[in-house]
Each structure stands twice: as C-alpha cells, then as structure tokens.
Amino acid sequence: MIDEVRSWLLARNDGVTDIGLDEDLIDSRLIDSLGFPEFLLFLEELAGRELDLGQESVVAFRTLRGIRDRVLAGAGR
Amino acid sequence: MTATDSIAETLDHLVADATDHHYSPYTRFDWVDELADEQWWMSPDLLSVAGTALGERLGTERLMALSKWECVNFFSLNIHGIRELLMEVTRRIHTPGFEVPSEFFHRFLGEENGHMWFFAQFCLRYAGKIYPDRTLRIGDDSQDPQVASFLVFARILIFEEIVDHFNIRMGRDETLHPLMVDINRAHHDDEWRHIVMGRKLVEHLYRPLVERGDAELLDRLDTYLRRYMTGSIQSLYNPAAYRDAGLADPYGLRNEVLADPARVARHEAFLKRITRFLLSSKIITRPPFATEQPREST
Ligand SMILES: [Fe+2]
Ligand SMILES: [Fe+2]
Numbered sequence: 001m002i003d004e005v006r007s008w009l010l011a012r013n014d015g016v017t018d019i020g021l022d023e024d025l026i027d028s029r030l031i032d033s034l035g036f037p038e039f040l041l042f043l044e045e046l047a048g049r050e051l052d053l054g055q056e057s058v059v060a061f062r063t064l065r066g067i068r069d070r071v072l073a074g075a076g077r
Numbered sequence: 078m079t080a081t082d083s084i085a086e087t088l089d090h091l092v093a094d095a096t097d098h099h100y101s102p103y104t105r106f107d108w109v110d111e112l113a114d115e116q117w118w119m120s121p122d123l124l125s126v127a128g129t130a131l132g133e134r135l136g137t138e139r140l141m142a143l144s145k146w147e148c149v150n151f152f153s154l155n156i157h158g159i160r161e162l163l164m165e166v167t168r169r170i171h172t173p174g175f176e177v178p179s180e181f182f183h184r185f186l187g188e189e190n191g192h193m194w195f196f197a198q199f200c201l202r203y204a205g206k207i208y209p210d211r212t213l214r215i216g217d218d219s220q221d222p223q224v225a226s227f228l229v230f231a232r233i234l235i236f237e238e239i240v241d242h243f244n245i246r247m248g249r250d251e252t253l254h255p256l257m258v259d260i261n262r263a264h265h266d267d268e269w270r271h272i273v274m275g276r277k278l279v280e281h282l283y284r285p286l287v288e289r290g291d292a293e294l295l296d297r298l299d300t301y302l303r304r305y306m307t308g309s310i311q312s313l314y315n316p317a318a319y320r321d322a323g324l325a326d327p328y329g330l331r332n333e334v335l336a337d338p339a340r341v342a343r344h345e346a347f348l349k350r351i352t353r354f355l356l357s358s359k360i361i362t363r364p365p366f367a368t369e370q371p372r373e374s375t
Binding site: 038 | 209210211214215301308311312316317328
C-alpha cells in the first residue's frame with residue numbers, strides 16, 4: 001500500500017525518481033500546504049477511514065514510514 | 078504602506094458604508110427551530126454534481142440530501158477561511174505599513190467575526206456539526222514579510238470572490254428557505270466592501286514586488302496563486318458530504334465528478350471575476366485550470 005503512496009507522490013513531482021522511507025516529505029517539498037488536502041484525501045481513501053488532523057499527529061504524515069506505520073496501519077486491503 | 082490618495086479615499090467610503098450598515102449578527106436572523114431535509118439547502122446548479130453524468134442519475138431526493146451537506150460544507154469552509162483571515166489581519170492591524178487600512182480593518186474584523194458566528198450557528202443548529210479544516214499551513218509562508226503580506230491578502234481575496242459567487246446566486250434564489258436566502262444576502266452585503274478593499278490592497282502590495290525585477294519570484298507567486306485557486310475549487314468536493322448524503326463510494330464519486338468535463342465551465346464561472354482581476358493586474362499569466370484541463374476548440 002505504501003508503494004501506492006510513493007507512486008502518487010512521484011507522479012506529482014517531476015524529476016524525482018525515488019523517495020526513501022525516512023525522507024521528510026515536507027522539508028523535501030514533495031508535499032506543500034497547497035498539495036496537502038488532496039494528499040490527505042488520497043490517504044483517507046487508502047486507509048478506508050476519515051483522518052482527523054487534530055488527532056493524528058502531523059508528524060506521522062511527514063515520512064512514508066510514518067504513513068505506513070501510523071496512518072495506514074490496520075487498513076485492510 | 079505609502080498609500081496613494083486613491084486607496085485612502087476608497088477606504089474612507091468603505092468605512093462610512095460599513096458604519097451605515099452596521100448590524101448585530103446576534104439579532105439579525107430569524108433562526109427557525111428546524112429545517113426540513115426535503116428541500117434545497119443550496120441552489121441545485123451550485124452543487125458539485127451539477128451537470129455531471131452522476132448528477133443526472135441521482136433523483137431529486139438524493140440531490141436535496143446532498144444540498145444539505147454541501148451547504149454545511151460551504152459554510153464550514155467559510156468558518157475555516159475566516160479563522161485564517163482573522164489571524165492574519167489581526168497580526169497586521171496597527172503595525173508599520175498598515176497605518177492606512179487599519180481603520181477599515183476594525184470594521185472588517187468585526188464583520189468577519191459576525192460571519193463566522195452565523196455560519197457556525199447555522200451548521201451547529203441544523204446539522205449538528207462543522208466539517209473539520211483539511212488544510213495545513215506547512216512551511217510555505219514566505220519569510221519575506223512583503224511577499225507574505227501580498228500572499229495573505231491575495232488568498233483572502235480569492236476566497237472571498239469565490240464565496241461571493243455562491244452568495245449572490247443563493248441570495249436571489251427564491252426557491253430556497255428564507256433563512257438561507259437571508260444568510261447569503263447578508264454575507265454578500267458585507268463582502269462587497271471586503272472585495273473592493275482586497276483588490277486595492279492586493280494591487281498595492283504587488284507593485285513593490287514587481288519593482289524588484291525578480292522574474293523568478295513573480296513566476297513563483299503566479300504558480301502559487303493559480304494552485305490556490307484550483308485547491309479552493311477542489312475543497313468544494315468533500316467526500317464527507319457525499320457520505321453524509323448517503324452516497325456510496327464517496328472518494329470514487331469525488332474523483333468521478335471532479336473529472337467530469339461538464340465541471341470545467343462551472344469552475345470557470347466560480348472563478349470568473351477573480352481570474353479576470355488577477356489576469357488584468359498581471360499577477361497571474363493564465364487562468365488556473367489552463368494547464369490541467371486544456372480546452373479544445375469547439
Ligand atoms: Fe465574511
Ligand atoms: Fe469578508
């Protein structure tokens with residue numbers, strides 16, 4: 001499932017060929033504030049649940065590892 | 078801000094008009110006890126599915142249910158947009174550079190506080206909730222104060238222009254419940270002043286940035302604002318509203334209607350006024366959806 005997240009990001013960032021599990025998605029500008037809402041909806045679709053920004057730690061969204069282990073964990077697919 | 082006389086004069090008029098039309102939001106509306114589900118909560122042509130193949134498939138009853146939740150989404154977006162604008166304008170009022178508009182900012186802040194109250198009142202009374210804010214301000218606000226201020230007021234203006242398109246339509250739609258008409262009309266009656274000020278301010282704050290002669294900067298601002306406009310339109314398509322309206326596969330549905338060619342003309346209509354303004358003041362170089370959805374000649 002995390003591969004789908006990686007592909008989604010690669011498709012939206014010309015010239016980027018790979019994204020490490022621990023790469024900071026925000027510092028590296030793979031995601032910025034304008035792109036975030038669409039990214040969040042994409043993750044919700046994958047996770048199969050609504051993600052609450054107040055409760056989910058924003059830190060969890062910063063790396064693919066955080067997304068895999070904390071945001072998508074338990075999502076059956 | 079070294080304000081030109083023209084800005085000071087406009088602001089004087091706006092302050093006088095705001096004083097003449099001052100009202101208490103807390104006593105302004107007749108809050109009915111209940112609003113029936115079976116009615117249009119939003120003009121049907123403003124719904125996110127309007128004109129689409131999917132919209133055709135849904136019956137009137139479903140569309141009415143969707144109109145309730147899209148109305149709540151629209152008001153929720155207003156609430157969150159107002160939060161940002163209150164914070165940003167408060168940060169600048171009575172600080173160096175904002176001496177001239179500060180008097181108007183008092184009216185603006187007071188009015189926006191009222192708007193946030195009546196939008197929230199509506200959502201909580203009749204839907205029992207406000208949809209959460211899905212935006213995240215992460216590190217793209219410029220460290221350069223001139224750039225940051227320009228972007229703040231440009232974002233506010235874009236947001237207010239889109240909202241006003243909806244308010245004007247619904248403020249005249251007599252098929253809607255009188256309360257819905259009244260809220261949209263009351264909001265429009267205040268917002269035109271904010272928009273007049275916003276245009277003056279945005280042009281004024283843009284000028285010194287042009288004078289820097291930094292093409293890369295202007296290009297970045299152009300791209301940013303076009304993306305902001307696109308993002309604002311996308312926020313009108315909320316899967317949570319589809320779900321609350323009882324529609325299956327809300328995410329798939331969102332992707333489907335967003336991609337429906339019938340929506341292109343609607344998006345252009347929502348953005349028509351602000352696009353024209355930003356193009357004519359040379360702040361953007363092309364319409365926001367130009368690259369994503371190139372139009373074929375018909
Ligand atoms: Fe407002
Ligand atoms: Fe406003």
